[in-house]
Amino acid sequence: MRPSDVAISNYRSIRRLFMPIQPLSVFVGENGVGKSNLYKSLSLLRDAATGRITRTIADEGGLNSVCWSGMRQRGDDARLRLAARFDNIKYSIELGHPGPVEAAFPGEPMIKSERIEAIHGKRKVLMMERTNSHVSVRGENGAWSEHRDAVLPSETALADFLDGKAYPEINLVRNAMQSWRFYHDFRSDPASPIRKPCLAITTPSLSADGSDLAAALATLYAIREDAADLQDAIEDAFPGAELRAWEDSGRCEFDLQLADMPRPFKAHELSDGTLKYICLLAVFMGYRLPPFIALNEPETSLHPSLLPPLARLIAKASRRADVWIVTHSEHLMEALRSESSVPLRRVIKAKGATAIEGLTAGGEFRDGEDDRDDDEDNDD
Structure with missing residues (x-):
């Protein structure tokens, strides 16, 4: 459901x-207005x-x-x-x-x-x-x-x-x-689990901390045996690059071959921004997407050139799951509006x-973009 x-x-x-929850909901605002509280309150419902x-x-x-x-x-x-x-x-x-x-x-x-x-x-x-x-x-x-x-x-x-x-x-x-x-951030320090091999367990959806990143990627290569869409997304973000993921002796690993480098880089060698973008690829392109995905400021640590490909990634995922984004990036917001015609919230x-802005007490947006029925009962 x-x-x-x-x-x-x-x-x-x-x-x-x-x-209302729409296929793609994107909320943008300045620091201190309570954007993260929207994200955290929904996370509390999951905790219930x-x-x-x-x-x-x-x-x-x-x-x-x-x-x-x-x-x-x-x-x-x-x-x-x-x-x-x-x-x-x-x-x-x-x-x-x-x-x-x-x-x-x-x-x-x-x-x-x-x-x-x-x-x-x-x-x-x-x-x-x-x-x-x-x-x-x-x-x-x-x-x-x-x-x-x-x-x-x-x-x-x-x-x-x-x-x-x-x-x-x-x-x-x-x-x-x-x-x-719910994905708040991915640690990228040298001791972060996303930089290390992980157990070779079929992983349809990335965990909240990204600790099974290598397994989520390897699941597409070894279990689904089809990573064409993933490679297309890598090409979109890093032209000429190739991502590989595999299992070896009960552990999963991955590397990235960049177009201008003589050898592939393993996870522990990748920059923070590149590694976090690969995490976002795993979030939105997993073997099986969760029905509801929420991210808090996914643009953090990303180079501005990665925002249009990220917007395309999010827009495509919203056809398979409801996606909720909280951001302070106007650039990401504009990229998402360009890719999906998502209304500004x-x-x-x-x-x-x-x-x-524009949200009525009855849960409708005045701009007419929300076509869900009014519940008429907005008690909590």
């Missing part, structure tokens, strides 16, 4: 946003599916650090709310601080509620509801099953109710969001909150 829209409330600089959302929030400093950073009116709560809708199913989660009688560490982020709704036109049917540690699930016959003390405050029902036959809606949402991929600050 591919997501159709997301809702975010009380996350850092985001007071309240409800927005893996069961790590409370740990991630704790790692970021706890709810006091990640919740809405602006002014609050008296009576406003400090709860973080996230939701994602797929074509006919919606998942939402709410997190808050421990109550006075709840068993938790001081300041620990707690999951207060989770909901899964099946959507049939304007009709919504609640399929799963979690309140604190009490989980209720609707079965195939419409009857509810009650599960008291089924989960800890730090655990999601989405990650813990694993019986796909008994809980098909939970299983569908969990699998959909677990398959999302500018991230701004409005009254201290992150906002997107």
Whole structure:
């Protein structure tokens, strides 16, 4: 399942946003307007599916650090709310601080509620509801099953109710969001794993840190036995160059032969920008693309000459997956608009909150570029 829209409330600089997911969504803005918070909030939804959302929030400093950073009116709560809708199913989660009688560490982020709704036109049917540690699930016959003390405050029902036959809606949402991929940056220092051989394991999608880069490339050569598109993309970015990837004694390696060099260069010898571009090739040209791919400032460390080929790479991948790009590069934005006619989505600050120009409260863009139906219900 591919997501159709997301809702975010009380996350850092985001007071309240409800927005559609298009095949290619590109957000550009100046530093400090909250672009990265868009990316991170969606990553938290994936963490709900893996069961790590409370740990991630704790790692970021706890709810006091990640919740809405602006002014609050008296009576406003400090709860973080996230939701994602797929074509006919919606998942939402709410997190808050421990109550006075709840068993938790001081300041620990707690999951207060989770909901899964099946959507049939304007009709919504609640399929799963979690309140604190009490989980209720609707079965195939419409009857509810009650599960008291089924989960800890730090655990999601989405990650813990694993019986796909008994809980098909939970299983569908969990699998959909677990398959999302987020790429923030690729380390390129001498000790980085992307510069080293890796285990020879069939790798359909590049991992978030790129540690299986050589295996992802070698999968195209040795498993698919067709790397023609990859070579075309290398030619587009580095005219006259040739990329090779192979398996040797249980390890995968790759090298790049540049047109003006007498010998090929292995990963540990490549420049930071060249190596990061090869990572992006693996992201967008893998054996099997994830249904949703999000990248935060993919242009970092790239020479300006690589931005048009990167735009072509992204535009082509958006035919196979939903692609979400957050960037501060106007040049990349213009290259993407040239390659895909993607509308400009500018991230701004409005009254201290992150906002997107042209986005209405109902999740539509005033420029008419978004042809998705209005959900009419933009609660979180």
